[in-house]
Amino acid sequence: QVQFVESGGGLVQPGGSLRLSCAASGRIFGYYTWGWYRQAPGKQRNLVATIASGGTTTSVDSVKGRFTVSRDNDKTTLYLQMNSLKPEDTAAYYCNTFPPNNDYWGPGTQVTVSS
Numbered sequence: 001q002v003q004f005v006e007s008g009g010g011l012v013q014p015g016g017s018l019r020l021s022c023a024a025s026g027r028i029f030g031y032y033t034w035g036w037y038r039q040a041p042g043k044q045r046n047l048v049a050t051i052a053s054g055g056t057t058t059s060v061d062s063v064k065g066r067f068t069v070s071r072d073n074d075k076t077t078l079y080l081q082m083n084s085l086k087p088e089d090t091a092a093y094y095c096n097t098f099p100p101n102n103d104y105w106g107p108g109t110q111v112t113v114s115s
Helices: none
Strands: 002-007 010-012 020-025 034-041 044-053 057-059 067-071 077-082 091-097 109-113
Touching: 002 057, 002 091, 020 091, 020 109, 034 067, 034 077, 044 067, 044 077, 057 067
Parallel strands: 010 109
Antiparallel strands: 002 020, 020 077, 034 044, 034 091, 044 057, 067 077, 091 109
8 A cells, every 4th residue: 555645735826935745654666657647626737747757858838947846865765846826726736656546645734825
């Protein structure tokens, strides 16, 4: 079993920055690509960015150039650096494997971008 616990969310003004963290535990070493996902109120959960075991990253067009995904050396913590935040980035953010496993969703961390 794998567990993910997200943290680092909060209220930030447009143009501000936040750094999200995701602590992974359990049988994680068989999963080579992890992802950050987000879900805005009333909308489905969508992929934001991924990072493979070798460090290759991808991100969706709406966050390119603003969000950066990274992972620590022991590969147990995932990060999402979010800069130039916009109101449309408001959502609950989650990490999971990529593709996601429905059994592994954590509690998420809320990001609210508002003046």
